[in-house]
Amino acid sequence: MTVTENPMYSRQRLAQRLRKGREDSGLTQQQVAESFGWSPSKVIRIESGSKPVNVPDAMVLMTKYGITGEEAERLTELARAARQPSWYAGYKEILSPEFEAYLAYEESASIVRDFARNVIPGLLQTEEYSAALFAAFGTAADAVEKRVELRMRRQKVLDTSAEFFYILDESTLRRQVGSETVMRHQYEALVAANERPNVKVLYVPFTVGLYPLFRSPYTIFEFPDNDDLVTYLEKPETEELLSEKTPRSGRQSPSDYLDAFWKVEHSLALEITQGDWL
16 A cells, blocks of 8 residues: 545645745735635634635635646646545544544555654554553543554554654563563564554663653654654643644654654664563
8 A cells, every 4th residue: 555645734734835835926915815705713724734625715715826837737636636525534533633643644654764752653553452451541441442443443544655754762671561472472563563564663761861852752743745844742631733834833843753763763772682582
């Protein structure tokens, strides 16, 4: 399977291109809205990607901005793709907005780099491990099944042409989740994942000591057209998405996380092998 593109990600790409088209044409959002008899909030929502753009609206905007030819065809396809339901639409009641965006990036990225400090990353978890984890977190019994189902469905992305690089702190391997049998099966799954041509699983041993950006889990997404570099930060009480295109003063950027990941991957981390953990 090739890398797919999630509807939410298609919507964001379309929004970015339409915003750039307006800026290149020297028009303000107010001017565009007035020319079509739209409310200014409609143009704002289109350019923020907060809601899908219908194809006729996308086409009149492209005409207004002088976007023609192959670029217009690409944007029209994005508009159509953005209005398709995502596969996880049936799980919205258990998804935060940040994690819904995470799933869109995960499905659309060409390269995913994931650093895990506390537990095994979701795409590498066995069904047993995942169920034990949610139960330990106090998830209601009737919700555990749906959350595990979502997690197992996500793992289909590993069958695409995207590349996945994982660095696990040794604590994720030492911490028992569920029974010893659950952990043994989880170790076996990690070794099997490492045998995939597009997956690489490493760990950082305790003997390394402290290393760059080890305090919180993070995931870095790279995309086929190099549109952006996005980092997802998972914190105890919150989730956060950082974009290289919209840097925040005083904050580390996605490229900072990429540099840290690269350093750990190439100078400190070790490959997970069957002899180490089974």
